[in-house]
Amino acid sequence: MAKRPYTGYDDTATGKRPGFETLIDLLEAHFGLWNNGTYGVRKKRGKSSLSVHATGRAGDLSWRGAPYRGTGNYDDACKMMDWLTEHADALEIEAIFDYYPQPYGRGYKCDRDAWNVYDKRAFSGAPGGDWVHVEVSNKYADDPQYYIDYFTKHLGEADVKPSPPKKTTKKPAGKDPWLQVGSKGEQVKVVQKVVNATVDGNFGPQTEDAVKRWQAERDLHVDGIVGPATWAIIEEVANGTDSDDKPEPEPTGNEYPGTPIQRGSRGDDVKKVQTKVGAKADGWFGPATERRVKNWQKANGEHVDGIVGPKTWAAMF
16 A cells, blocks of 8 residues: 545535545444444544534444444454554545553554554544544545445445435424524524624625624534524523623533443533533432533434433534
């Protein structure tokens, strides 16, 4: 194999990219891991720069077992990683990060064409994280058929078909309000005032761009859509109850503690979660905190189970 330049974050995609999503589907089908998250516009954990997830070229695959869909066997993840590095040039693999090994995980990158076992913390979730992060270049990120043909040739057929990226075109059930391109009315005017767009009550592309900039500045999910979570903060600003002089709701140094935080958990990490979701920060995860976590997960598009695992923690902090 040959060393290749590493791209990293280059541009924010408008949604999931069909080539990369198909690659993830194929890896699920052939190696028994499951998709723990791909496209998402968010900052790197603990940093101000955007994650490669925002480009649509990065995803996480978990081997976590029941009640999740993985086998629970780390060896299956290793088989997948070995195959990806063996075929890294053909698949345009740029990076693989393995959160599980001691002392701080390991990483493969195309610009060195080798693994590096980290002797100091390079990312949160390590050691012990039961997922693998994979990145590819732009070359085939929008070409699902390339990946299907390659996997079929080397691993056999799988029940995976190319599909175009999905974009929300109508209000999802239970989401109120839901303002996006095409929306009209007084609520749109409120949004436009807050995000410094032309106030005409018509949610067009210019308003969408202004909403995206505003969301990025406040470390919200950047999609240009005003759903319940974005609307709640817009209302605070519009009503004058949001202030930059307020203390940050969560403390710094928020690295995932390594085990899920759920009902019965106690300690400072529970307090961080409680502060984030607006519960009483007493350090005890009881029924009231669980309800708040579920409400936060629902408002932010996370799996609603009332448990703060690696994915919910990453979205929170």
